[in-house]
Structure formats: structure tokens, C-alpha cells
């Protein structure tokens with residue numbers, strides 16, 4: 001059950017991609033996701049030099065023999081990112097799956113994204129971006145609806161409309177996400193035309209996710225109403241958990257504060273401190289509305305098992321009601 005073109009091509013047991021996460025997608029966490037039968041994705045932008053990135057790839061390879069991939073960041077970033085440097089390492093280390101995500105399809109990188117038998121997945125938030133990436137040769141498209149944690153783009157289309165719009169228009173397989181936190185969500189995404197799901201927020205609340213226990217506790221208590229959008233005024237909208245820092249950023253944006261002030265409040269370094277030290281009001285964390293559906297903290301393998309078990313139960317209930 002749930003064997004699709006995505007699971008076949010990527011060589012994964014379950015139709016689940018672990019969404020890449022800046023500051024968090026370490027070799028240990030990514031390998032745990034891959035070991036659970038999903039596709040883990042390293043966030044290349046976390047490593048400032050080629051050598052540090054190479055060490056991370058090597059470490060991941062030492063922790064799992066199962067497939068994993070690398071995300072290339074195309075979003076605006078505080079430090080200039082040269083993705084061709086990461087691509088050198090990806091090729092030298094034999095990584096076979098690349099996910100690009102960001103504001104613009106990476107035209108200049110395309111020949112390298114697909115060389116050496118690599119599979120190129122492009123993640124975006126709208127049909128027009130998906131079509132553009134496919135026209136450039138993307139092998140698969142991931143779309144995440146407006147509910148998702150992290151970058152939401154500017155189109156603000158919920159998963160319920162976005163996934164079928166994109167799956168219905170493309171011949172390549174579509175991975176759907178934004179709000180998928182359990183087996184019901186997985187089955188819903190499949191019903192909408194997805195051949196796999198991408199999960200970010202649910203995988204924050206697993207034992208292996210490298211955020212402080214205080215933050216995990218706060219997120220388990222969070223409801224679906226506890227996320228907000230920040231950095232829209234900077235053209236880099238992110239859905240994050242609603243804490244004091246998020247509210248401060250929103251206030252600064254509302255009063256048209258300077259770019260410098262907003263960027264200072266939204267600094268990635270503060271976020272990192274919050275993840276590591278556990279002061280849950282020190283920075284922001286990307287979180288999707290699906291946080292309201294998460295009530296436990298377990299090893300990722302157990303979470304994946306629960307999701308697949310529930311998905312099967314939902315399918316058999318549906319068979320009963322539709323017969």
C-alpha cells in the first residue's frame with residue numbers, strides 16, 4: 001500500500017519526505033528520518049564552507065545506508081550562498097537526490113541538478129512555479145499549502161486546493177504537504193493527487209529533533225491557532241509559532257520599521273539560541289498549523305509507524321463507507 005512513483009524512484013519504504021529545516025537538519029536527525037523509512041533532507045545552507053558541508057554528508061552516510069537528499073536554498077539569505085559549491089560536494093560524495101526550494105527556479109544550476117543520475121525535486125507553493133520547474137526538467141514537484149511551517153510565499157493557497165491543482169496539471173509525480181501531521185493528512189494528500197507527502201512540523205516533535213525539550217513542550221501545547229506570518233513586508237513570508245519575538249516582528253512590520261530593525265529581531269542566530277538553550281521567548285521557530293494536531297513526542301520511527309497505521313485504517317474506513 002502507498003507504493004508510488006515517488007517511493008520507487010527514491011527507494012524509500014514510506015511515501016514521506018522529511019522537510020528540510022534550517023539549523024535543525026543535522027546528519028543525526030536526517031539519518032534518523034531516513035532510517036525510519038522516509039527521505040531525510042540535509043539543509044546545505046547550514047554549512048558555511050564546502051569542507052563543513054562535506055563532513056556533514058560523510059557523517060550522514062556513516063549513519064544510514066538508506067537514501068537521503070540535500071536541499072539547496074534559493075530563498076533570500078543573510079549570507080551569500082553559492083549553491084555550485086554544494087553541488088561539487090554532492091557530486092563528489094555521490095548524493096543522488098536534490099531538493100531545491102525558494103523563490104525562483106534555479107535555471108543556471110539545472111544541468112548540474114540532473115547530472116550523474118541525480119533526481120531533482122523542486123519545492124514551491126504555486127502551479128505557475130511548478131510548471132516552470134518542470135519545463136526546466138524537474139523530476140518531481142513538491143507543493144506545500146499555506147498551512148505549512150516555514151516559507152509560505154505570496155500566493156496563500158491552502159493544501160486542499162493547491163495539491164489537486166498541481167497534481168492535475170503535471171505529468172511528473174507530486175509530493176504534497178502543508179498541514180500533514182498524521183495518517184488522515186497523508187490519505188487526504190493522496191486523495192488530492194499526491195504520490196507522497198512532505199512533513200515538517202510533525203517531525204519537530206520527535207525525540208531526534210535537535211530542539212530543546214522546553215521548546216518541544218511548548219509546541220505540544222500549541223493549538224492550530226498558534227501560528228502567525230512574519231517577514232511578509234520583506235518579501236520572505238514565514239509561518240512561525242506565535243511567541244513574543246514573533247509578535248514583536250509583527251509590530252515592527254505594522255509600523256514600517258526599518259529593514260535593519262526587522263532583520264535584527266528575526267535573526268537566525270537568536271533562533272539557534274532558542275533551539276539550543278530552551279528559552280522559548282528568545283527567537284522564532286517555523287511551525288505550521290498542523291502543530292495543533294500533535295499531542296505526543298516519540299522517536300521518529302514510532303511517529304512514522306503511527307502515521308502509516310492510521311493511514312491504512314482510514315483507507316479501510318473509506319472503503320466501507322464508499323461500498
Ligand SMILES: Cc1cc2nc3c(=O)[nH]c(=O)nc-3n(C[C@H](O)[C@H](O)[C@H](O)COP(=O)(O)O)c2cc1C
Pocket residue numbers: 018019020021022024043071073101102123144147148149150151177178179180198199200201202204285286287288289290
Ligand atoms: C522549523 C522548520 C524549519 C524549516 N526550514 C526550511 C528551510 O530551511 N528550507 C525549506 O525549504 N523549508 C524549510 N521548512 C519547511 C519544511 O521543509 C516543509 O516544507 C514544511 O514544514 C511542510 O509543512 P508542515 O510544516 O505543515 O509539515 C522548515 C520547516 C520548519 C517547521
